[in-house]
Amino acid sequence: MQNTDPQAPNGAPEGNAADEALIADLEALKARVAELEAGNTELRDTVLREKAELENQRRRLHRDLEQARRFANEKLLNELLPVYDGLESGLAVEGGDVTSMREGLSLTLKSLLKVGENHGLAQVDPLGEPLDPERHHAVSMVDAPGATPGTVVSVLQKGYVLNERLLRPALVAVARD
Incomplete structure (x- = not known):
């Protein structure tokens, strides 16, 4: 099987x-x-x-x-240090005459404006220019013989522009129509 x-x-x-x-x-x-x-x-x-x-x-x-x-502001602040020094030196002077104090303040202001310019800051001083509502703020209208109506005849406070952008408008008085 x-x-x-x-x-x-x-x-x-x-x-x-x-x-x-x-x-x-x-x-x-x-x-x-x-x-x-x-x-x-x-x-x-x-x-x-x-x-x-x-x-x-x-x-x-x-x-x-x-x-x-x-530390973004380090460069700016470093440039401001001489301005601070100038102001402190001016304040430290005892009994100085007004003319020398004025000269010192003027130099300090120029130095401060230069620092601002180095960082894109520009003054808006529109004296004698037509009113520009984008850059000027009219706070009053005054009679100004000989001035063209709508023209800035007095700057109460200068304005500032930072890199082509308005930082603060100028406060102005404008000749009346």
């Missing part, structure tokens, strides 16, 4: 080859999984390093911006 069972030992050589092929495929798949896991670990490490680098750059940028904000 012959054994017709497909799982019998007589069919073993054929089954053995199939098993070996499955084992080889399994080993190849395991190797591929290990390779992909290694690649995944490498990519994860790269992403973490890049993320850390971005965070460090963000912190550096934040620190640099904070420093820039804190």
Whole structure:
């Protein structure tokens, strides 16, 4: 009697080859999984390093911006120090005559205006010019014989422009129509 069972030992050589092929495929798949896991670990490490680098750059940028904000006026203030010194020297003088005090104040004002000009500040002194509501604020109208109506005849307070943008309008008196 012959054994017709497909799982019998007589069919073993054929089954053995199939098993070996499955084992080889399994080993190849395991190797591929290990390779992909290694690649995944490498990519994860790269992403973490890049993320850390971005965070460090963000912190550096934040620190640099904070420093820039804190010291943005350093140049301006450094240029103002001689003006402060001039004012303090003028105030320290006891019993000086009015002419020398006036000269000292005039020099100090010129020095202060120069510092302002270096940083984009310009005076608006519209005496004799037509009223410009964009740059002048008329506080009164006065009779001014010989002056064209609507012309600035008196400047009560000079205006200032910072880099072509009005900082403060000039307060003026205008000739009446």
